[in-house]
Each structure stands twice: as C-alpha cells, then as structure tokens.
Amino acid sequence: MELFKIVTDKNELKKRCQEVEMPLDEETKTLLLKMIDYLKKSQDDEIAKKYDIRPGVGLAANQIGINKRFLAVYIIDDKGNEIKYGLVNPVITAYSVQESYISNGEGCLSVKEDVPGYVYRHAKITVRAYDVIEDKIITIKAKGFLSIVLQHEIDHLNGLLYTDRINKDNPFIEKEDAIAL
Numbered sequence: 402m403e404l405f406k407i408v409t410d411k412n413e414l415k416k417r418c419q420e421v422e423m424p425l426d427e428e429t430k431t432l433l434l435k436m437i438d439y440l441k442k443s444q445d446d447e448i449a450k451k452y453d454i455r456p457g458v459g460l461a462a463n464q465i466g467i468n469k470r471f472l473a474v475y476i477i478d479d480k481g482n483e484i485k486y487g488l489v490n491p492v493i494t495a496y497s498v499q500e501s502y503i504s505n506g507e508g509c510l511s512v513k514e515d516v517p518g519y520v521y522r523h524a525k526i527t528v529r530a531y532d533v534i535e536d537k538i539i540t541i542k543a544k545g546f547l548s549i550v551l552q553h554e555i556d557h558l559n560g561l562l563y564t565d566r567i568n569k570d571n572p573f574i575e576k577e578d579a580i581a582l
C-alpha cells in the first residue's frame with residue numbers, strides 16, 4: 402500500500418485548491434485509487450497499528466500536498482456496505498436548509514489533537530463530480546454521515562478545516578432543528 406505523508410501545516414491547508422483539467426490524466430486516476438485504498442486500510446486496526454497511521458474516512462488532495470480539487474471517501478455504512486468515491490472537481494449543486502452534526506464531533510487526519518465542539522453542516526446535499534470508480538460524471542444524493550464526510554472533504558479543497566466551523570464562544574451551542582448523528 403502507498404503510505405501518504407499527511408499535511409498538518411495549517412497555512413498549507415488554508416490554500417484553495419485548483420480545478421483539475423479534464424479529461425483526467427492516468428496519474429491522478431491511479432493516485433485517487435491509492436487514496437481510497439489508504440483509507441480502507443487505515444480502518445483495519447492491525448494495518449493502522451503496523452504502519453502507525455490514523456483511521457480516516459476521507460482524504461482531500463491538499464492533505465497529501467497536492468493543491469488540486471480531488472478527494473477520496475471510504476465508508477462502511479450501517480448495513481456493512483462499502484461506499485467509496487474518488488471525486489474530481491466536486492460541486493455541491495443543492496443542499497437542505499436543515500442541518501446535522503456528529504454528536505461526538507468531527508476529526509481530521511490533518512488535525513492531530515481533536516478539537517471539541519459541534520460542526521453544523523447541511524443534513525442533505527447533492528454533489529456532482531467525476532468519479533474514478535465509475536469513470537464518469539456522477540450525481541450523489543447524500544444524507545447522514547456521508548453528507549458530513551463529503552462536506553468536510555470539499556471544505557478542505559476550499560481551504561477550510563472543521564475547526565473553523567466550531568463556534569469559538571460556545572463550541573457546544575445547541576441548534577434546535579439540527580439532526581444529531
């Protein structure tokens with residue numbers, strides 16, 4: 402497996418990533434597949450321990466030092482299904498007004514110490530992107546955890562970290578209509 406060096410420098414992560422030229426070059430395609438594989442293996446306790454890596458469900462290009470708009474996602478859902486994407490130039494084309502948040506807070510491979518607080522995001526989103534797995538432009542209608550992960554990763558491409566979205570004065574501020582995950 403490819404072991405990526407994860408960028409943790411906040412100044413590097415603040416830069417907005419550039420559009421990827423299409424059609425996609427083979428190099429980026431291969432890299433995205435390796436990023437998905439990295440995430441999958443990072444969720445295996447033994448492999449994570451062996452290589453001293455943290456488990457992750459999403460990885461944006463700038464987290465491995467490439468300032469371009471692509472990202473990988475690897476999630477096993479409640480039913481044990483594998484959800485994986487290698488998205489290029491993702492755009493959120495629609496979103497719900499209703500918000501959701503993870504009650505245990507978010508984490509990030511690029512933020513070593515967990516920063517406590519709620520991160521409110523759109524409960525449902527629609528994302529349009531080229532996907533390397535399907536090898537075409539796809540539309541994803543996401544809710545629940547997947548919606549959160551996609552927004553977290555797209556934030557990275559825009560130079561934003563989850564910690565930027567936590568209310569500084571009241572990290573655990575309650576929003577009545579928001580869905581707790």
Ligand SMILES: [Zn+2]
Nearest residue numbers: 508509510511
């Ligand atoms: Zn992150």
